[in-house]
Amino acid sequence: xxxxxxxxxxxxxxxIITMGIAIFARRFGSSAAEFYVAxxxxxxxxxxxxxxxxxxxxxxxLGVAGLVWLYGYDGIWYASGFFGGYVVLLLWIAAPLRxxxxxxxxxxxxxxxxxxxxxMACIVFTLISMMFYVVPQMVGAGDLLGVLLGWDYTFAVxxxxxxxxxxxxxxxxxxxxYNQIFLCIVLWSAMFITTILALMHYGWSYNALLxxxxxxxxxxxxxxxxxxxxLALGLVLxxxxxxxxxxxxxxxxxxxxARWATVGVLFIIGTFYMMTPIVGFAGRAILGDAAGKNTxxxxxxxxxGGEPLMGIIVGGAFAxxxxxxxxxxxxxxxxxxxxxxxxxxxxxxxxxxxxxIAKVSTIAIGLFTIGLGLAFKGYNVAxxxxxxxxxxxxxxxxxxxxxxxxxDMTDKGALAGLILGGASAILIITTNIMGMHTLQNPSIxxxxxxxxxxxxxxxxxGKMPDDIDDIMHQMHSLHSDIK
Amino acid sequence: MSEKIVQTSKEKxxxxxxxxxxxxxxxxxxGIMFLVIFMxxxxxxxxxxxxxxxxVIGNFTVTYLYSVLxxxxxxxxxxxxxxIKVTTLEGASI
Numbered sequence: 404x405x406x407x408x409x410x411x412x413x414x415x416x417x418x419i420i421t422m423g424i425a426i427f428a429r430r431f432g433s434s435a436a437e438f439y440v441a442x443x444x445x446x447x448x449x450x451x452x453x454x455x456x457x458x459x460x461x462x463x464x465l466g467v468a469g470l471v472w473l474y475g476y477d478g479i480w481y482a483s484g485f486f487g488g489y490v491v492l493l494l495w496i497a498a499p500l501r502x503x504x505x506x507x508x509x510x511x512x513x514x515x516x517x518x519x520x521x522x523m524a525c526i527v528f529t530l531i532s533m534m535f536y537v538v539p540q541m542v543g544a545g546d547l548l549g550v551l552l553g554w555d556y557t558f559a560v561x562x563x564x565x566x567x568x569x570x571x572x573x574x575x576x577x578x579x580x581y582n583q584i585f586l587c588i589v590l591w592s593a594m595f596i597t598t599i600l601a602l603m604h605y606g607w608s609y610n611a612l613l614x615x616x617x618x619x620x621x622x623x624x625x626x627x628x629x630x631x632x633x634l635a636l637g638l639v640l641x642x643x644x645x646x647x648x649x650x651x652x653x654x655x656x657x658x659x660x661a662r663w664a665t666v667g668v669l670f671i672i673g674t675f676y677m678m679t680p681i682v683g684f685a686g687r688a689i690l691g692d693a694a695g696k697n698t699x700x701x702x703x704x705x706x707x708g709g710e711p712l713m714g715i716i717v718g719g720a721f722a723x724x725x726x727x728x729x730x731x732x733x734x735x736x737x738x739x740x741x742x743x744x745x746x747x748x749x750x751x752x753x754x755x756x757x758x759x760i761a762k763v764s765t766i767a768i769g770l771f772t773i774g775l776g777l778a779f780k781g782y783n784v785a786x787x788x789x790x791x792x793x794x795x796x797x798x799x800x801x802x803x804x805x806x807x808x809x810x811d812m813t814d815k816g817a818l819a820g821l822i823l824g825g826a827s828a829i830l831i832i833t834t835n836i837m838g839m840h841t842l843q844n845p846s847i848x849x850x851x852x853x854x855x856x857x858x859x860x861x862x863x864x865g866k867m868p869d870d871i872d873d874i875m876h877q878m879h880s881l882h883s884d885i886k
Numbered sequence: 887m888s889e890k891i892v893q894t895s896k897e898k899x900x901x902x903x904x905x906x907x908x909x910x911x912x913x914x915x916x917g918i919m920f921l922v923i924f925m926x927x928x929x930x931x932x933x934x935x936x937x938x939x940x941x942v943i944g945n946f947t948v949t950y951l952y953s954v955l956x957x958x959x960x961x962x963x964x965x966x967x968x969x970i971k972v973t974t975l976e977g978a979s980i
Contacts (some may be wrong), residue, residue: 479953483924490920490961494913494968610944620950621939628932635928659976663967670963673958680954808910876902879909881976 409710410701411552413718414443417589418566421582423724425570428578434663435745439506439737441577445654449584452771454651456583458485458672459545459590460727461697462788465720469696475619477626478683482676484635488642489672493665496643498658499807499878506653507734508646508799509742511567515806517868518814522746523676524821528798529646529738531825532731534680534775536647536791537731541776544724545698551717560776567728568769571736572762576654579729586722593712594717597700598678600707601685606838609681615688628845637846639760647727647734658881703734706710732768740764790832797824797849812866816857908975916968923960927953 436442445453463485470478507509512518532714541560548559560843570579605612613620642648655661685707688700694702701720705713740761745752752760779787798821805812805820831845842848868874931938931949938949 476950476953483927483953483957486958486961487920487924490965491917493916493965494920498972509944510965610946613950614939620945620947622931622935622949628928631931632925635925639924659973662972666965666969669962673962675900677954709959754974808906810906872899875906879902 407842409714412719413533413714414552414721417464417718417722420585421566421570421725422573424581424585424684425574425578428574428581431577433575433758435741435754435761437577438575438758438761439481439733439741440616440653441575441580443504443654443656445577445580445656447660447663448667450651450660450664451671452587453580453583454648454664455671455675456585456587456726456800457648457651457725457730459587459675460540461547461720461724461851462539463672463675463679464590464594464723465547465697465700466679467679468485468683468686468696468700469694471680472686472690472694472699474625475684475687476622477618479680480626480631480634481638482679483886484638486672486676487635487639488536489665489669491639491643492648493662493669495669496649496807497661497665497804500649500653500803501655502658502876502880504653506741507649507737507755508649508739508803510746512549512802512806512817513742513746515868515874516600516814516816516817519747521814521818521821522742524818525799525802526738526742528794528821528825529742530735532791532794532798533646533731533735533738534772535787535794536645537728537735537772538779538782539787540724540728540731541772542779542782542787543697544721544728545776545780547720547724548593550695550698551720556780557777561773563725563728564769564773564776567725567772568731570725570729571707571732571765571769576651576733579733580651580654582729583726586726587671589715589836590719590723591671593704594675594678594682594700595717596712597704597707597716598681600712601681601703601863604685604689604707611686612681612688616684619684620668626702627841629847630841633844633847634692635843637796639796640800640846640850641794641796644802644803645792646738646795646797646799647730649799649803650734651730681688686800688720728772728811732765732772736761736765739768790829791853793828793832793845793849795799796846797828797853801850801853801857805854807878809861810871811867812857813861813867815861815865816861819860820853820857824849827852904975909972912968912971912975916964920961920964923957973980 431437467482470481498499503511505514508529509522512525544563545556545560548554549556652661655664682700686694686703689706692703701713701716703725704716744760745757801820802817828845828849831848834840835843844869940945941947942951
């Protein structure tokens, strides 16, 4: 256990700054559009950094370096997969998604096919995937803050849960976005400083550092070819279907801005992931087995930069957890308050009531999340994260991809794709955990199944919306950048 | 948010179809290029391990330079080319 006053001080400083940012964001208004999509007023530059902050979860900030420390080259594959998802998003989804000008993924599905049952299915899969994503963040917060700060597990989960709920309730999407911008700068800088110190330790010779780690630079320590391929596909397509990432595209003022935001985030996370192998390998070379999968970065920071760097990294790790969880919370709130309540229960709700319901939902989901975090103590978090990516890769990505580019896709085709893709992904992962086969990531089976279901069911049943030409025009035309 | 979608004319529908077709060709050709570059790492690691573990400079193997340097540089080049090209393409259709 590491109990360093500087680290605790950095965490307190992070809390003060981020709460200040959330309070500052209140001055921009309190409409539903402001709460969910910041009035579509986030610039491409801001959105790029914010997406980077949202994406640099504890898994990216601590986990990738930890995997490189543990498995060598194979750990790098995670970084490549996380990165590649944004290329797919840019090429096929970002601009049309923004131009369709909705609030959530379920909102997109309803606008595209006008089907309430499809909207309901999207709400269910949004909540399932986001819960599988949010629980490991909470479990990670409890474990990590226990190791790094000496906090009790329950205390760490409750503090993290309350903070992320407050960020969203107080600041809405704009406050969360501004916080993510700040946190992205902190996380990237912490990784950069650690990388520089690691290289300085080896007299600026990365070659000498690699010489110290021996065969770990070669592939195959962890993943066999099939699982390596399946993991890459799952991470790339899963990223392109993550609701908490997709909704942030709606905050851009135009489709063009959405594209530039994606280019920006690719440079931010690309440079970030280029540094993680250096840190992971340095952790192996300098600390040996003394480091841990999630603690190699802070321990290396302590070894190379003393208490100040250790403090920045611990503060950054805490920030990473809260930042990502706040984004997940907004996605869940959108699914319940906007899609379920306004979309299906009370479409005539006033703007004021919509915001009120959104805030009450946020608090309820926040409390529920804390409960889940406590209930899943000691659970295998990698399993849950894998399930989240597998579900989004097998449900939302095929629906969005086909819905944006294939005019003839029907509501029943979309529903069949969602259900078959999601169910097969869950089945394959569950049977893998039960030891019935060795395929860790289901994407190479569940994603093609979802695409096939969409194609054949659309050919056989359901109908295209009457206004399909207008919908396609809106998604693909430069003139369609509406608020 | 405006829920209302303005009704398009037949000519506009035709123009939209052409626009989608042009965007699709650009996105898909670059997307396939990216996925080939990306997935080639696993394929080459499996079928050409001697080549991939060959040390190019010092302790830097082909697979390492490919995964940590070439993949990122190639991806950035592809996305920059895409954004510039699609902006021109959309501008030309106005």
